[in-house]
Amino acid sequence: MSSTLFTILLSFFSVGALLSLFWSQKKTISNLCSNLFAIAGSLTGIILGAFILVTQEVTSLIFVTGLPLFSLSLRFDMLAGYFMLIIGLIGLASSLFGMGYMRQYFKLYNIGLFGFFYNLFLLSLFLVVTASNGLYFLFVWEIMSLTSFFLVIFEHKHHDTIKAGILYFIMTHVGTMFLLAALLLLYGATHTFDFWQIRVLAGTIPDWLKDTVFVFALLGFGTKAGIIPLHIWLPKAHSAAPSHVSALMSGVMIKMGIFMLFRLFLDIFPNIPLWWGIVVLIIGACSSLLGVLYALAEHDLKRLLAYHSIENIGIILLGLGSSMIFFSLQQPVLAALAALAGLFHTLNHAVFKSLLFLGAGSVISQTGTRNLEKYGGLIKVMPYTALFFLVGAVAISGLPPLNGFASEWLTFQSLFAGVQDPRIGLRSLFLFAGGALALTGGLAAACFVKAFGITFLARPRSTESKEAKESSWMLVVPMGFLAVLCVAIGFGAGNVVAILEQVVAQFTLFRPSEIVAHEGSTVVIQNGFASMNMPILILTLIAVTSLVFLLTRWVSRKQKVVRDVTWDGGYTGLLPFMEITATAFSRSLVLIFKGLFQPTQQKKLEYIDANIRYFTKTHEINFATKNVFEVYLYQPLLAVSIMLTKKVKQIQGGNLNAYILYIFLTLIGLFFWARYF
């Protein structure tokens, strides 16, 4: 059954890719083909994922190829099924959105080529989660990287897009290099590329080698996931790509790194040392806190969302890291709880982040700018986009009663369990992580008040925003679908936890009987240390709010409501530029954390009379923050590598005689090597 469904999925995407390329000249047909087949493929993916989760059936398929060591090994298990469900859901929404969104590019770019890469990209995501042979995995991982690279540089007529694409290309291949090294090291120790044979033989791998593999895998998959400080490609690439591609990249592709980290450290390697978990936890805490702080300073809508992806990857890693720590401390129940929290947040982040990116896309397609300062008042002209964006904003801020709250709650609880550890070192570590998460939650709420408020509320600050219209139904429906999903997952948090218990139970590390985290719709953990019931909370909220509304209406039934202008302090009317801007909104937080942001402020003053410096004619303030990682980490790295290449260049003088000398010396060296070693 699984294999049949997977074959159908495979053919849908392949046919979609080829047909869209075939119809390149007829843009409308090409666009329709690529997205319809992508929708069909994603639907198949949802069915396949749900099928695996329901039947809990593990299927392995191996097609032996003529090539040595390279076999097409697929494995469908619960974890893969869960991620397939995520890919399918987001793929479905993005493809429907793409059908309408791509129209704006018809005159400018090659739609057929885009459809080709888009379908291949979606397909590669499904292939990555099912791959179980190291070499084959690298192959599909590379397809994923390359197709996404081509999607990022789609708007190639903008210079910035190409720059962002090249940075992404370099970063992702540096990551792949580490992955290749890690897999080769594993092959050296176990003489197999098959993940499940590696798992069997994992006990025989020497410790130093396992540690090296851990570091390499963390660097490799961490680059894809966008952990700090390997995140620099993420905000640039996500903002350059078309919005529904950003939704897929941010919602799903960076999760592939997370998927493999879960796979490797909780499934494949038994007996992980304590420090692995500690490293992951620290990275998680730093990524979540720094991610949200950088998001605050941003006033490009899509870059802001991209920084929030870094934050949420951090939150997921907090779950994974604590799970690894608990596992090495032989506390499987807590380990399962933390892993469950991480996986739950993976789903939630995929849903609300794609929703937000689609919302951003809808706004950008109407206003033609990503600059928050140019928006304003869009809630009146784009009511549906605004409503759905608000749902996403509440969900990502971790506020009840939506889905983000449920998974952040679980993450908090697993960190609290760690704070109760008797060892002072670990306790402080968990305290640090808990503090980071608490601060992250509050700052994320502040950031989304800014993102939503500046974009959709008050009065329009540009003519484009004033003349914007609601996007077509093809853009609105997928957002609505994801928004409903946010509410539904929040409402059914208990059920999702029940499914995740089964997913986590399939990790070899845990025994299924030990995981109990729900009783009906109530999520209960640590034998009643904490519990939460989302349906009752949501229903109470609705009931009390309606009651308050009706009572108030009855009490003030005789009073009138007058609409008038906002109070302008007796002035001659408020102009749009008098509203608060995105930069102004986050300025106090930027100044509070000024050690991190290193804000620079340049003032240009022009006085009416230079001798009497009281009355200014013009007053210009340039408020900017410094990108600390680029300035202090990547630029020195770049400088060193340029210096080294220049040194190497000296032996390439262009003198033929010198080159012959090099050949001669190498030859002699080789003779000696062959003779004596």
Added chain:
Amino acid sequence: MLLIILKLILLPLLAPLGVGIIRKVKAMMQSRPGASIIQPYFDLWKLFHKNETISRDASWIFLVTPYILFAISCIVLIAVPVFGKAEIHVPFGDFLTVIFLLATGTFFLALAGIDVGSPFGGFGSSREMTLAALAEAILIFTLLPVAFLTDTTNIAMMAVLATNLSMISYFALLFAFLGYLIALFVETGRIPFDNAATHLELTMIHEAMILEYSGKRLALIEWANANKLFFFALLGANIFFPSGLTMYSDTMSLLLALVMSLFKVGVLLVVVALIESVIAKYRFFRLPDILLTGFVFGIIAIIATNAL
């Protein structure tokens, strides 16, 4: 269930009294007679019966926020301990849930502040979210030590079990209480963080956000604020000074527990008013220092709790 409905009606009705008490004490400290302590009820009555003016720029966010805010402030009052053991079965009594519910209210209020497009509202929202972002962490970290000592995160249960704690654990809780007090001051907008009595554009935070509200919606917001103050006072009084909570559920004990709770809340509110009277408002950029102090208090309390 009956007790929940009783709390849902009774506590919001009592809440404006808390504001009255604070205003009275502050007036007495300033050698003024001050208004009667039931003045807030008259204010609300009057506001509910006034016509309402709403900005033309306001969207539905501005219109629904007061209802959401008021509903949330009532719901969190259900979760707070007043009587004792009889009320521990609240399905959303978990302290994280309660804190995040309050944050949801703040989130919508900040949006409403931006919504009307007045420069005051926007800056109020910016300041409020800056402080709220930092205060949320303090609140979590000061309630956490109590949760560890009592091995539950249900706040009603925390208060009930805290009655049996040894003297030595109170040493840890002292720090937690100091941190909690700071969180109380910032969350309810009191001096040194904010001053509800002024409308000076350089300093106002909460008042700036609600500047455009009038009539019934302003009444709801004022009332929600009173509820919030009452919530923080009740929570502080009953979690850190739990004696008086009853283990029984007969009418007489419940009544006695209620009177005891109200008495403790009264004392705490007087203390808050006295503190407010003797300190000045701080400059905005010095506020993070106080907040950091509160955070450190929480960490000390947690470490001390675990060391016990």
